[in-house]
Amino acid sequence: MGTYVLRRLLQSIPVVLFSTFIVFLVIHLIPGDAAAVLAGPNATPEALAAIRKEMGLDQPLLVQYVLWVGHLLQGDLGKSTLSGQPISKLLQARAPATLELAVTAMLIAMLLALPLGVLSATHVRGRLEWIISMIQSLWLAIPSFWAGILAIILFALVLRWLPPGGRVADGNNIGDSIKSLILPATTLALYIAATLSRFLKFNLLEVFFDDFVRTARAKGLNEQAVVYKHAMRNAMLPVITILGVQFASLLGGAIIIESVFSWPGVGGMMIDGISNRDYAVVQGGLLLLVMLFIVMNLLVDLTYAFIDPRIRLGDA
């Protein structure tokens, strides 16, 4: 296990380097560099050159990248061009909201996907499976932001059960906090749940034809034990891998859902950054989300290896 962990950690280094380089490039791809934005339209060439020098923009790209990574490692993500606030502070204010939304959605999705996947696999070609898969494919065709809007119309404006948007992050008012979380988290979760349960179903069906399941049935185990003790364990392995991939679409989806429900997370910050041409902010948000995703994938791979010895021993 130790060698596997080490090998997997080493493998993720190039991915981290490449993706941070892409994030780093955001500032440099934009037409008119950050110095010009900071100096304003009436700056003299000398003043511009001074600012460029001060920001290190006159150095070669790779040198700038290394310097930037050096700053990152010290927790310095730069400053917002617009407000002058440090990016790390902005992220500290915004990240908890996004994380709360993403993690809650993931939990709801797993709670829904497991029973749905098992039910449609055990009732394959039956009426129940047909109904579940009909709802799933209808659901997957509804864009999340439209589903969110419809949910707001129904649950907030017509029925008045839940607030239409915003986040209550008040420690004294847990009831309202949970209420404000329900609509965004569930909207986000249902997509992941639809994909996950489909995936679980196909995996279960594949496993159902394996020899060990036939053996389990042949030795007279009841159906419950066959499904849950034998088939599930083996069908879950690919599902755990897909969780890592799903986490990416969850983060992407969270950005959109945040915008639907006026949820004050990292997504809104980045969209504001793009429209204000405040690219340091966009960069900070990107960096956070991409790092989250890489760490999540690393964890998934390690869990996978921990559960299935074939992975860590296979191609060592």
Next chain:
Amino acid sequence: MAVESASGVVSTPRAVAVAPHFRKSPHPLQAALVRTWRNPLGMFGILILGFLAFMAVGAPLISPYDPIVQHQGKELLGPNSEFWLGTDELGRDLLSRVIYGARPSLVVALMVVMIGGGLGIAAGLLAGYLGGWVNAVLMRFFDAMFAFPAVLLGFVVIAALGPGTTQVAYAIALAVVPSVGRLSRSLVLKERHRDYVLAARCTGAGSGRVMFLHVLPNAVSPMIVNLALIMGFSVLLEASLAFLGLGTQPPTPSWGAMLNSSRAYLRNDPWMAICPGVVLALLLLGLNYLADALRDAFDPRRVNAGL
């Protein structure tokens, strides 16, 4: 129809043994397309796609008003005889805007399939057929790209190029290259050791010829299914980015942007949020069903086995 009956013959194993002796079977691709059309889900998908494509192309002919003309004093009307779907906050006809809104969706989907699909297939062919360092470099590149959720990749490209329909198409095309590339690489790996590839090489065909004229046609059916899925993905992502204000810019209508501007009027004018959403969902549903039907059509054994 002759074609239909021919394909019907081919799809049943019992008749296959007989058929080749007296009837030339249709091209497999043609047979698969006929099977797709005969599948109710596939037919639904093709009809929806055709209808919306007709709407997009014929928009100037069928829409009752100019989609960006503001009818003053007629803002936020509900459906009525003058404006069938009502008007938006600036007094623009919603029906015309919904009809014109099909354009960015379909244009982006087509561009993504051509640019992203083309680049991905080419990259996958190169990686799978040539192997070695080409394979290593491309696969590491794909791995790294996977670290970016597609929406974020969209943010990066749009931050660099500015918001707009074409920029969104480039962003999504870039986002699909790794998955198309991986798929086509895996298909090529399966094909490259087949006898026909060896035979082609024996006759002196070069790598390029073998890759594009021999391997590619044999790997085409999973790619077509994949491209249908990618169209759905592009439509969804285009609408999402437009919803976030990063796609097609006002006053040009797009479904995503229309849904975004409806958010301020949900309490009193919910219909503004209904129509663009319904057509968008129909298009996505149609594309999903089409992809499912194509997958079944290309692999009849799958249907017969019940999987």
